[in-house]
Amino acid sequence: MLDKTFAPAEAEARLYKTWEESGAFAADPTSDATPFTVMIPPPNVTGSLHMGHALTFTVQDSLIRYRRMTGRDALWQPGTDHAGIATQMVVERLLATEGKTRKEMGREAFLDRVWQWKGESGGNITRQLRRLGASLDWPRERFTMDAGLTRAVRRIFVMLHAKGLIYRDRRLVNWDPKFQSAISDLEVESKEMDGSLWHLRYPIAGQDGRFITVATTRPETLPGDVAVAVNPEDERYQDLIGKFAILPLVGRLIPIVADEHSDPTKGTGAVKITPAHDFNDFAVGQRHSLPMPSILDRQAAFTLTEIADELRAVPGVAEPSFLQALAGEDRFKLRAAIVAELERLDLLDKVEKHRNQVPHGDRSGVPIEPLLTTQWFCDAATLAKPAVEAVEQGRTVFVPKQWENTFFAWMRDIEPWCISRQLWWGHRIPAWYGPDGVVFVAEDEAGAAAQALAHYGEAQPLAQDDDVLDTWFSSGLWPFSTLGWPDQTPELPRYYPTDVLVTAHDIIFFWVARMMMMGLFAMDDVPFKTIYIHGLVRDERGQKMSKSKGNVIDPLELIDQYGTDALRFTICALTGPGRDVKLGPAVVESYRSFVTKLWNAARFLEMNEVKPVADFDPASVKLPLSRWILDTANTAIAEATTAFESYRLDDYASAGYRFTWNSFCDWFIEFAKPVFAQGDTPEAAEVRAVAAHVLGIILKLLHPAMPYVTEVLWGEFGFGAEGTLIKANWPEAVAVPEAAAARAELDWVVGLITEVRAVRSEMRVAPSVLAPILLKDASAEELGRAARWIDPIRRMGRASEVSPLAGEVPKGSAQAILGSVTIAIPLADLIDLSAERARLEKERAKALDEAQKVRSKLSNESFVARAKPEVVQENRDRLAAFEAEAARLEAALIRLG
RNA sequence: GGGCGCAUAGCUCAGCGGUAGAGCACCACCUUGACACGGUGGGGGUCACAGGUUCAAUCCCUGUUGCGCCCA
DSSP states (O other): OOOSSOOHHHHHHHHHHHHHHTTTTOOOTTSSSOEEEEEOOOOBTTOOOOHHHHHHHHHHHHHHHHHHHTTOEEEEEOEEBOOHHHHHHHHHHHHHHTTOOHHHHOHHHHHHHHHHHHHHHTTHHHHHHHHTTOOOOGGGOEETTSHHHHHHHHHHHHHHHHTTSEEEEEEEEEEETTTTEEEOGGGEEEEEEEEEEEEEEEEBTTSTTOEEEEEESOGGGGGGOOEEEEOTTOGGGGGGTTOEEEOTTTOOEEEEEEOTTSOTTSTTSEEEEOGGGOHHHHHHHHHTTOOOOOOBOTTSBBOOTTTGGGOOOBTTTBOHHHHHHTTTOBHHHHHHHHHHHHHHTTOEEEEEEEEEEEEEETTTOSBOEEEEEEEEEEOHHHHHHHHHHHHHTTSSEEESTTHHHHHHHHHHTOOOEEOEESOSSSOBOOEEEOTTOOEEEOSSHHHHHHHHHHHHSSOOOOEEOSOEEOHHHHHTTHHHHTTTTTSOOSHHHHHOSEEEEEEEGGGIIIIIHHHHHHHHHHHSSOSEEEEEEEOOEEOTTSOBOOTTTTOOOOHHHHHHHHOHHHHHHHHHHHOOTTOOEEOOHHHHHHHHHHHHHHHHHHHHHHHTTOOOOTTOOGGGOOSHHHHHHHHHHHHHHHHHHHHHHTTOHHHHHHHHHIIIIIIIIIIIIHHHHHHHHTOSOHHHHHHHHHHHHHHHHHHHHHTTTOHHHHHHHHHHTTSSSTTOGGGSOOOOOOOOTTHHHHHHHHHHHHHHHHHHHHHHHHTTOOTTSOEEEEEESOOHHHHHHHHHTHHHHHHHHTEEEEEEEOSOOOTTEEEEEETTEEEEEEOTTTSOHHHHHHHHHHHHHHHHHHHHHHHHHHTOHHHHHHSOHHHHHHHHHHHHHHHHHHHHHHHHHHHHO
16 A cells, blocks of 8 residues: 655665666667667766756656667766866865875875775765666766776877877967966856056157057066057057067067057057967967067966066166066066056056956966966867768757857867866876987887887887876767777677767867767767757756855755655756756745655555556557547657657656646546446446556656656556566557547536536535536537536536436526537526626627637638638637627526526 | 847746647635645736738747847
């Protein structure tokens, strides 16, 4: 016997274990079934489950469970990525509490410590995914730092290098002074800040008393200036182009150059050029073959190393000792000191308030410093071409399609990808340097040594590159490295290309772009056929969830409170295409009601001895009720299936919800109650068998979204052992004999009950008062229906009797119109005649109003001539129906007196 | 500045060339044989604005306004 209420916590723990231990989540490479593969976009190993994860993994799990039920060999590949910077940060913070630092420990000891941490805490998110009910193939779990995946990384690196698609270069990179590492463009976020625009006066060489005033937001980079640029069209500065300015504080002469980069409408129209510390200036420097001295070091502190020889004393403009004294100062102190000194020298013209975009490291939170360093780069532009083509040709399809524009925009304009990171935790770059700096790229040291031997003619000591690769480099290989590549495993051709990647649009540049490039390069085929982009999670008010706003909702708390099924169903119901998901406890609570509703319906059926009938054949049922609910179930199956096929989880959820609640519970069960009460009649036996069959369909339909409660009921009713619903077949529609007739009959009965209820409710007749229902002008067929459904009509329509009305409608009856039938409910002493009159008049007005609308449409000659004939006919029918209804209401009013 | 998206009931959102929908919230009634996490009924909308196409526009097109996001 089912408990009074469903207890999610207990069921969830038990069932997940059952599924996992029975191998229900496992893919089977040896099966004949068509594979269906979803690669989990691996969460950071440092991560813990947040609502965004809950959303994306619920979607993925629902898709996987659906496909598994349709008979596909489903592989949902789990794992985590090693999250270079994030993990190194976590462990360094841990070390700090012990009073240790990474540098003291040394690289090897530190890495041992990271692995130790990973062993202890790295499984956090994968444990939490289990609580979501995620049916991942756990024995296949991978980690981007696994030996196999590491081998894949090295192999790809060597392959790309051999083709010239990986190379070393000295370029400006986004440098994070806190981590002291390069980071990618995507890890930089612009923040609008209150800053200043300093107007600095640079003396013109040889023209005493003349200055050119440059406007800058970064006065501290002045020692690295190599030119002043003005727009070639700017008339104010024509005579200065080609002349030299004296760089204040430094004393060096710098040319005044003409360059489009300078915008005459901004500031003074003259800008200082510091190629080593600004991306735009770098480009100007290249165009004009300017030197590129760096004046900030890796900690973003002032260094004179590259400009020491150029300091010159110029009276009133530059005094070498000033800058020399500032060596080692950080960039913020440097700025203050330089501005103060310029002011003292009367070289500061003015300071304006200025809002500007300042790049910040998204993890460190500190301003990024463009820095000129030698790094490893990947030729993303070349790799992006086949990826763009694949999407253009439809070999990979975005759902919804519009996201391909975002993808194209990024991929067609992609910059060289800086793949080296000055970290310790990650895949160390497989490059070794000889004593003279010659580089040997190989999968291992032995390979490099062999190359070195060939190059030098004798053994030479080699030193491996200290840097590691960007985490995304290894994540980009995930769709094939997890399947064993570069080994030719049975899994590789079977599960690659994968079927669908599920993610949010903010990851298109990361996941999608990287995996497409790497997949096409290594496998010569796309990594996924479909990319399903869902919305982002927001709070109930539509705000982005963030720790600083304090509006973060912990999915595990929602699960504790309402159960996993309620959370999952809510997510499915709200995940429309191209819409963000606004989620809070209230909406989860309301969908928990649905879980409870299903539970209670099942409990009622159980109490009425409904159980699955082994050889039940839906095509053999005789009763209209049976035929009707089976037919309605067919529709629900079709809707749910179509919704899944088009990634419309909201439609899927609503189809399941409506069928279960509004068809099965609201009408079928209510109609079945009197039948059940008959005891052991053949009719009761049929309705019980049908009830069980349809409950089975419901459990199957809802299982992808609500795996636990459906699985419990599946077991309780004996559809199969508990834990086997996950492997059950997705329901299919079966032909129902004479479905149309059953639909017509049930629709009529439902209509009758609804009309009666509405009239009684509006007339404020208490449900405890039973009254006769009299049918005027009913056909023989309709009277037959009324007779067959007498019990439910009595029960649900609070009727003492239902009978045909031969003569006049009794005085004081409430009346309603159902098609050609006038329903009369004699309530002489109970109703307020004026209220009844008002009600009927309102109804009549509504009918007349509708009729008039249709009539005017039909009187439009162009409409009749040009509209589709069936539309015209439809409107003629509607007009007739409204007119008839109005006439019957009119008659009812007259009878009322 | 460029691009994308959104604007429909109090709220959250479906929808779609011809009849405007759901859930929640609201109001009224109801402990009717599972379910008050329930049942029944009800109120509530110039479908942002202005043009255009069409026999017909909430839907298609153009523009405007407002909001959101991404990129520079």
